[in-house]
Amino acid sequence: xxxxxxxxxxxxxxxxxxxxxxxxxxxxxxxxxxxxxxxxxxxxxxxxxxxxxxxxxxxxxxxxxxxxxxxxxxxxxxxxxxxxxxxxxxxxxxxxxxxxxxxxxxxxxxxxxxxxxxxxxxxxxxxxxxxxxxxxxxxxxxxxxxxxxxxxxxxxxxxxxxxxxxxxxxxxxxxxxxxxxxxxxxxxxxxxx
Amino acid sequence: xxxxxxxxxxxxxxxxxxxxxxxxxxxxxxxxxxxxxxxxxxxxxxxxxxxxxxxxxxxxxxxxxxxxxxxxxxxxxxxxxxxxxxxxxxxxxxxxxxxxxxxxxxxxxxxxxxxxxxxxxxxxxxxxxxxxxxxxxxxxxxxxxxxxxxxxxxxxxxxxxxxxxxxxxxxxxxxxxxxxxxxxxxxxxxxxxxxxxxxxxxxxxxxxxxxxxxxxxxxxxxxxxxxxxxxxxxxxxxxxxxxxxxxxxxxxxxxxxxxxxxxxxxxxxxxxxxxxxxxxxxxxxxxxxxxxxxxxxxxxxxxxxxxxxxxxxxxxxxxxxxxxxxxxxxxxxxxxxxxxxxxxxxxxxxxxxxxxxxxxxxxxxxxxxxxxxxxxxxxxxxxx
Numbered sequence: 001x002x003x004x005x006x007x008x009x010x011x012x013x014x015x016x017x018x019x020x021x022x023x024x025x026x027x028x029x030x031x032x033x034x035x036x037x038x039x040x041x042x043x044x045x046x047x048x049x050x051x052x053x054x055x056x057x058x059x060x061x062x063x064x065x066x067x068x069x070x071x072x073x074x075x076x077x078x079x080x081x082x083x084x085x086x087x088x089x090x091x092x093x094x095x096x097x098x099x100x101x102x103x104x105x106x107x108x109x110x111x112x113x114x115x116x117x118x119x120x121x122x123x124x125x126x127x128x129x130x131x132x133x134x135x136x137x138x139x140x141x142x143x144x145x146x147x148x149x150x151x152x153x154x155x156x157x158x159x160x161x162x163x164x165x166x167x168x169x170x171x172x173x174x175x176x177x178x179x180x181x182x183x184x185x186x187x188x189x190x191x192x193x
Numbered sequence: 194x195x196x197x198x199x200x201x202x203x204x205x206x207x208x209x210x211x212x213x214x215x216x217x218x219x220x221x222x223x224x225x226x227x228x229x230x231x232x233x234x235x236x237x238x239x240x241x242x243x244x245x246x247x248x249x250x251x252x253x254x255x256x257x258x259x260x261x262x263x264x265x266x267x268x269x270x271x272x273x274x275x276x277x278x279x280x281x282x283x284x285x286x287x288x289x290x291x292x293x294x295x296x297x298x299x300x301x302x303x304x305x306x307x308x309x310x311x312x313x314x315x316x317x318x319x320x321x322x323x324x325x326x327x328x329x330x331x332x333x334x335x336x337x338x339x340x341x342x343x344x345x346x347x348x349x350x351x352x353x354x355x356x357x358x359x360x361x362x363x364x365x366x367x368x369x370x371x372x373x374x375x376x377x378x379x380x381x382x383x384x385x386x387x388x389x390x391x392x393x394x395x396x397x398x399x400x401x402x403x404x405x406x407x408x409x410x411x412x413x414x415x416x417x418x419x420x421x422x423x424x425x426x427x428x429x430x431x432x433x434x435x436x437x438x439x440x441x442x443x444x445x446x447x448x449x450x451x452x453x454x455x456x457x458x459x460x461x462x463x464x465x466x467x468x469x470x471x472x473x474x475x476x477x478x479x480x481x482x483x484x485x486x487x488x489x490x491x492x493x494x495x496x497x498x499x500x501x502x503x504x505x506x507x508x509x510x511x512x513x514x515x516x517x518x519x520x521x522x523x524x525x526x527x528x529x530x531x532x533x534x535x536x537x538x539x540x541x542x543x544x545x546x547x548x549x550x551x552x553x554x555x556x557x558x559x560x561x562x563x564x565x566x567x568x569x570x571x572x573x574x575x576x577x
Binding site for chain 1: 287288291306307308309310354356357360529530562563564565
């Protein structure tokens with residue numbers, strides 16, 4: 001870890017009834033420079049904090065307004081139970097780290113760092129998947145452009161694909177976009193070079 | 194105070210646990226810490242006419258024995274334990290101390306990233322030693338250090354932070370090497386350093402590894418003047434007076450950061466040294482662990498006395514309540530972090546195997562999670 005993780009001025013909503021655990025938690029969060037608020041009422045999206053901590057022992061579905069892959073911020077579960085159902089509930093709501101109850105001060109910083117990092121990783125993975133899905137969705141365009149080239153030039157599929165790719169690289173555009181231009185007739189057919 | 198004396202006189206003596214290893218790779222530090230803690234107890238008892246009883250446990254550098262030691266001390270009735278040198282040992286005993294709601298008085302410099310309610314930190318964390326150390330070194334020697342360390346969390350984390358500081362200062366780490374505890378085969382590291390010509394060397398080795406390394410660097414300096422201490426110093430955050438005699442050939446000219454040196458020219462320190470000399474003989478040089486253990490126990494006993502009870506919660510409340518006159522000067526404990534504000538001193542090893550203090554800063558509040566700085570960069574600038 002090159003940079004020391006720093007949570008100064010990050011807001012954190014703790015969804016938990018006030019008790020000795022939340023006292024220790026809030027004390028440690030403040031010490032780490034975060035700005036905690038404690039509530040035991042459903043969270044609505046507009047008021048979402050930078051980080052959410054949630055009581056997974058008592059948590060109910062309406063407490064968090066999202067499902068696993070839609071958590072807009074890192075989620076940390078506060079958990080005393082070992083019941084698989086409660087762990088599953090935490091996972092289903094996007095928890096990326098657990099702080100075991102009774103809360104010990106030394107568990108807080110590692111959980112923050114872990115949840116932050118996993119949230120970032122998930123977000124990057126999702127972006128990557130979205131990008132790949134878009135390319136798969138546009139694949140028929142590439143196929144169509146290759147066929148058009150094959151017919152127009154009387155060449156094989158491999159050669160047509162090579163020409164298309166070269167054109168895309170030359171123009172610094174995605175192949176899918178060049179293919180769309182070709183199919184729309186908005187682009188003269190590229191020549192083999 | 195009168196009530197307090199009465200209470201403790203009539204029932205059992207007040208017991209303070211002392212948990213140090215007097216053998217093993219950091220045995221010399223453990224012996225000094227034990228003596229410092231014991232000296233504070235005997236002085237306080239004599240001065241206040243109190244029945245105080247130090248209870249000793251020696252884990253002999255066996256990590257798993259620390260937990261047994263803490264259990265033994267808590268069962269013996271100690272609600273306050275001064276002890277542990279390494280972070281690994283501290284982490285071993287904390288859960289038990291927490292469970293019994295005792296207080297652990299920890300007095301060694303450490304790598305930070307901890308603030309436990311049941312620990313009072315009288316050592317220092319990196320913003321009190323490593324950061325001011327680099328602020329001193331970079332403008333004078335440059336920002337191309339070589340990092341060496343013991344292969345455990347102290348070495349890793351100190352070097353990780355050092356790397357971060359150097360990156361922010363626009364410098365470059367020329368090498369980073371680790372040795373197992375007690376490993377003294379330093380030749381390959383020293384050969385690598387000889388080739389790379391760093392601007393200074395950060396030494397986070399401990400015990401015999403550190404002594405062997407310092408001796409090998411002295412050899413290197415005698416062959417190549419670029420490695421003399423005035424050109425490329427070896428700097429440590431945990432080297433002490435009690436260790437200097439163990440370095441073959443000595444390490445004159447090398448640097449160390451600490452909150453206390455035997456040579457500090459203050460009235461309180463002169464008086465302290467006279468009292469130590471009366472007890473231990475005039476030859477005894479006082480190390481920062483001796484002074485820190487003494488200060489931790491002295492603080493503990495004064496807070497117990499002010500609270501009228503050794504109940505850890507009452508003691509903590511007293512402790513937060515203003516500044517305490519100590520050997521380190523006026524010392525406050527931050528109620529948020531349980532850490533002491535500590536002065537920073539930079540010492541240079543002299544021919545008499547003591548330290549000459551060459552730079553000092555007034556007490557710095559501890560920032561164990563480094564949250565009070567956004568980036569270290571603005572403070573660190575390469576000038577030379």
